[in-house]
Amino acid sequence: MAESTENxxxxxxxxxxxxxxxxHGSASPEEVAxxxxxxxxxxxxxxxxxxxxxxxxxxxxxxxxxxxxxLQMLRKGKLVDPRDARGVVRYRLAGGPGPSVSARGHAQQxxxxxxxxxxxxx
Numbered sequence: 236m237a238e239s240t241e242n243x244x245x246x247x248x249x250x251x252x253x254x255x256x257x258x259h260g261s262a263s264p265e266e267v268a269x270x271x272x273x274x275x276x277x278x279x280x281x282x283x284x285x286x287x288x289x290x291x292x293x294x295x296x297x298x299x300x301x302x303x304x305x306l307q308m309l310r311k312g313k314l315v316d317p318r319d320a321r322g323v324v325r326y327r328l329a330g331g332p333g334p335s336v337s338a339r340g341h342a343q344q345x346x347x348x349x350x351x352x353x354x355x356x357x
Contacts, residue, residue, distance in 0.1 A: 248289065249296040253328070256306060261327040268293045297326050304329050 251271050255262060262270075265286070271293065272286035300306045301317035307327050308320045315324065 246296055248292050249300060252293060252296055252326070253305065256326060256328045261309065261325045263323070263325050264294050264297065267297075267326070268290060277290065301326075 248271060251274065255267055255270055259266075266353055269286040269291050270292040276285060297306060297308070298317055298320075301308050301320075305328070307329050308315050308317055309327060310322065310326045312318065
């Protein structure tokens with residue numbers, strides 16, 4: 236019988252990210268990386284800037300979780316499609332307050348989301 240080669244071990248950063256968001260509501264990638272580093276910090280070896288080495292992994296795991304519908308990305312307080320998330324973003328668990336957006340950027344669950352373009356204002 237063939238065994239599955241898929242890694243089923245949960246990523247520690249992904250687990251921490253979900254736990255952190257459940258406790259704090261929303262957070263920036265930097266806040267999560269700092270909290271993760273502090274949680275794993277060895278005072279005799281790690282310096283205060285140790286969080287930087289976890290920053291990229293936090294962002295990668297958040298993108299993966301957002302694509303799978305487990306968390307949402309916000310920019311300027313509004314939901315953004317994970318594929319288009321650039322610049323300063325915050326994370327929150329999927330199903331948080333406000334309208335939800337799928338990984339493709341479509342409003343879900345009867346959310347009242349309106350888009351107003353400058354041309355529509357005339």
